[in-house]
Amino acid sequence: MxxxxxxxxxxxxxxxxxxxxxxxxxxxxSLTRPxxxxxASPAQKGAAAFQGGGFGGISTDALASNAVPWRLVxxxxxxxxxxxDDRLPANQDTLNRILAGFGFLPxxxxxxxxxxxxxxxxxxxxxxxxxxxxxxxxSKVRVANLGCAACHAGVTYDAAGRPQPxxxxxxxxxxxxxxxxxxxxIFGALRRHADDPRLIRTAEAMFPQLDWRERxxxxxxxxxxAKRRLAQLAGQDRPMPFPNGSPGNxxxxxxxxxxxxxxxxxxxxGDAGVVSIPDLGxxxxxxxxxxxxxxxxxxxxxxxxxxxxxxxxxxxxxxxxITTFFTVPSMGVHPDKAVHHLPDxxxxxxxxxxxxxxxxxxxxxxxxARRGAAIYAGACASCHGDYSADARPRLMHYPNWIxxxxxxxxxARLFDGALTRAVRSGVYRQTIEVRSGRGYVxxxxxxxxxxxxxxxxxxxxxxxxxxxxxxxxxxxxxxxHALDYARVGLRIESDGAYSAGYRPFSKPAWFDTRDPxxxxxxxxxxxxxxAADKAALIEYLKLL
Numbered sequence: 001m002x003x004x005x006x007x008x009x010x011x012x013x014x015x016x017x018x019x020x021x022x023x024x025x026x027x028x029x030s031l032t033r034p035x036x037x038x039x040a041s042p043a044q045k046g047a048a049a050f051q052g053g054g055f056g057g058i059s060t061d062a063l064a065s066n067a068v069p070w071r072l073v074x075x076x077x078x079x080x081x082x083x084x085d086d087r088l089p090a091n092q093d094t095l096n097r098i099l100a101g102f103g104f105l106p107x108x109x110x111x112x113x114x115x116x117x118x119x120x121x122x123x124x125x126x127x128x129x130x131x132x133x134x135x136x137x138x139s140k141v142r143v144a145n146l147g148c149a150a151c152h153a154g155v156t157y158d159a160a161g162r163p164q165p166x167x168x169x170x171x172x173x174x175x176x177x178x179x180x181x182x183x184x185x186i187f188g189a190l191r192r193h194a195d196d197p198r199l200i201r202t203a204e205a206m207f208p209q210l211d212w213r214e215r216x217x218x219x220x221x222x223x224x225x226a227k228r229r230l231a232q233l234a235g236q237d238r239p240m241p242f243p244n245g246s247p248g249n250x251x252x253x254x255x256x257x258x259x260x261x262x263x264x265x266x267x268x269x270g271d272a273g274v275v276s277i278p279d280l281g282x283x284x285x286x287x288x289x290x291x292x293x294x295x296x297x298x299x300x301x302x303x304x305x306x307x308x309x310x311x312x313x314x315x316x317x318x319x320x321x322i323t324t325f326f327t328v329p330s331m332g333v334h335p336d337k338a339v340h341h342l343p344d345x346x347x348x349x350x351x352x353x354x355x356x357x358x359x360x361x362x363x364x365x366x367x368x369a370r371r372g373a374a375i376y377a378g379a380c381a382s383c384h385g386d387y388s389a390d391a392r393p394r395l396m397h398y399p400n401w402i403x404x405x406x407x408x409x410x411x412a413r414l415f416d417g418a419l420t421r422a423v424r425s426g427v428y429r430q431t432i433e434v435r436s437g438r439g440y441v442x443x444x445x446x447x448x449x450x451x452x453x454x455x456x457x458x459x460x461x462x463x464x465x466x467x468x469x470x471x472x473x474x475x476x477x478x479x480x481h482a483l484d485y486a487r488v489g490l491r492i493e494s495d496g497a498y499s500a501g502y503r504p505f506s507k508p509a510w511f512d513t514r515d516p517x518x519x520x521x522x523x524x525x526x527x528x529x530x531a532a533d534k535a536a537l538i539e540y541l542k543l544l
Contacts, residue, residue, distance in 0.1 A: 024139075026061075028131035030054035030147070031121045034114040046351030048114045049344040050148045050170055051126075055324075056341055057145035057331030058131035065259065065332030068186065069222045070130060070144035071210065074123065075203035076189035079196065090205045092123060099125050100165070102185070103176035103247055103479060103506040108168040110153055123207065126168055127153055139217040145331050148348065151177055151250065151277045154450060155505070159361050161483035161491060165505045171355045172450050173277040175248035175458075176479045176506040187239045194227050241268025246509050247479030249274040249458045252290075253414050255329035260426075262418040272517040273411035276458030281446030284316060284353045285385075285398040291456040292412040293402045293441040294420075295322045296433040316353055320345040321431045325423075335427050357447030359392060360542040362485035372540030375533050379526060383442035393543055395444055404439040406522030407455050412439060445544050452489035453478060459513050459520035461496075462489025463541060467526040467534045474520075475512045480504025488538055 032052030036044050049055075057067060077098050078090055088094045096106035104125035121130045121142075127150030133143050154172035155163045193199050200219055204210055210218075233239060242254035242264055254271035257264050265271040275291045283289075288296035297318040323345045327333040333341075373389070383401040387393035415436040423434050440456050454460040458478070464487035465472045476496030481504060484491040493499060498508065513520040526534065 024137045025132075025134035027056065027059040028054070028133055028143075030058055030129035030131050032124065032129050032147070036114055040114075042347055042350035043354045044114055044351075046347035046349065047112075047170060048347075050348045050351055051110055051113050051153070052129060052147060052149070053344050053348075054129045054131060054145070055147065055327045055331055055344060056333040056337055057129055057147065057327065058133065058143050059333070059337075060133060060135050061334060061337065062145055062332040063133075063135070063143060066330070067143050067145040067332060069218070069226075070124065070142045071203050071207050071214070072199070072218055072222050072226065073144075073186055073190070075199055075206055076193050077185060078206060079193050079199055079202045080185075080189035082202075083192070090202050092206065095123070095206065096125075098185075100505060101507040102178050102182040103174060104128075104150070104182075105153065105155065105165055105168050105174070108153070108155075108166055110149070110168045110170045111156065113170050127151070127174070136221060138213065139221055140211070140213040141217050141222055142214065146179075147331075150174065151330075152280055154279075156358055157361050157450065157483055159363075161362065161485050163480070163482060163505055169358045171280040171352065172357050172447060173248070173279050175277060175450075175452065176481070176504075177250075177277065178245070178247045178479060178507070178509060179250055180244040180246055181507065181509070183240065183244055184238060187233075190226055191230055194223065194230055199223070242271040243269070243274070245274045246511060247506070248453065249276045251275075252326075252329045253411070253419070257419055259328045259332070259334075260419070260422045262416075262422050265414055265416075270516070271414055272515070273414035274458070274517055275411055275456055276451075276453065278443060279357050279447030279451045280352055280355060281357045282385075282395045282398065282444035284319060284349060285395060285400075285444060286319070286441065287315075287400045288402075288435065288441060289319065289322055290415075291440050291443075292415060292436065293400075293438065294415045294434055294436045295325065296435045297322070298430070298433040316349040317346060318431075320349040322428075323348065325428050325432060339427060339431075357450060360449050362542070364542050365539050368536045368539040369543055370540075372533075372536035372538070375529070375537045376540050379529070379537070380445070384445050387544060391543075395446055398444055399442075401442045402438050402440065403442075405442075406524065407440060408457055408459065408517060408519035408521065409439075410517035410519075411457060412437060445541060448544050449488055449542050450483070452483070453511070454489065455520065455523060457518055458511065459518050460489075461492055462487040463538050464488065464534070466523065467529065467537070469521075469524050469527055472513070472520045474514060475510050477508040478511050479508035480506035481508070485542075488542060 030052050034048045036048045074095050078094050082088050099106050106125040108126040124130045128144050129147040130144045133141050153168045153170050154174045155165045156167045156169050245251045251274050253273050324338045324341050327338040385398035386396045420434045420436050454466050460466045461476045473496045476492050482491040
């Protein structure tokens, strides 16, 4: 449970030690990492780490913040669902249905992932990491956390724009992932059922592989600690003081503030600087990471980092070192320990340097696209980069432009002075040059067709409405959506809702652009183009 504190009672330690049980195990590698041979290329090793590497997130330290005792949490979610519909069986199918509602992808096969015969934990969705800890000597607890692929493995789409949640693409954004709903569901389920004697029985029914050590650990160690933490949160309606996003966007800055102990805006509720989850195509060309470019490569020039030949190895190593810092807010790993996972981060950087998103699966008017390429070169390339003239264009030069285009300033402002000083004074002070308060970085547009909704905060549902600001809806549904290949973006009606009869694969939520941090204003470049030029530009953008 996010924010849980799994302190170990002295009495429990003594009783287990008296039984002569084995030495404690406080960190484990994830069971969901695909196995690759020693002869695998760096990119293949990186794909495996990206798909299921633990990065220190399977640890007792992470249990103090982001990781969860998986089998207890899974049982609580299923028991909670059964309390409203007792026809639901206490099994993996019910758990998968619940998790899919939050935008996770249970059972999904990453079609561009690493083929492996190694058995992994089938009870967790793609993007989860999982492993066994022994917080007290002799105990056993299956712990789960979120890895790279939770946010950055998206569903593939067919030729009609229908999502295929059983087939995922590593590196594409999971634009349906709702971490806020997931966190609140865990909190509510544990609060309602921690004292229910059926909770442990549900875990035993769901996980017949539970051995006697884990059964006793759930009863005597994990459940008492969960109850203790719930008592500490009595009277609160959420486990975290800040909003954690909505489908397709997250709130990493607020999570980072909480991890580093710097003040949250308004005590937490005001720290609503959400950012949409991007496609990772050509992100290794950047000289800084995050939407506002706050984490910069030290002494990097603010110009293109590579030509068509690729990105330099030294630059990849710098970005990999910065990437390890992301484990702080996303996996609950302290910076002092996150730095030890640089080899995996370097492997992931090697994978991302070769990564390409799913090709646009719909029809493209090639004649229109050729005309659109010229429009792009004149109206967009100076900020977003130059692409080759190939049938499937490649990013050739990327300017790393950063500035103010009139979009919502909330997120950039919330990376404030206190947080800047905290990062600069930590173990990453030689690794990250913090550059905050300058606006937003114009991203590469590789994989743009699958990245809706648009702008840094995900406030614009289609490319057509991005180019026509007056048509941008005030609110729209997002999550489990199909794509509109004509307008390129979410397939929604004029009122922002899905078409009657469409059944989304996850639970949608309304994105309201009137909420703090969610304005759809700004980035009016392209507004003055003719309707024909806008249509041609959209055809070209499908190819990137």
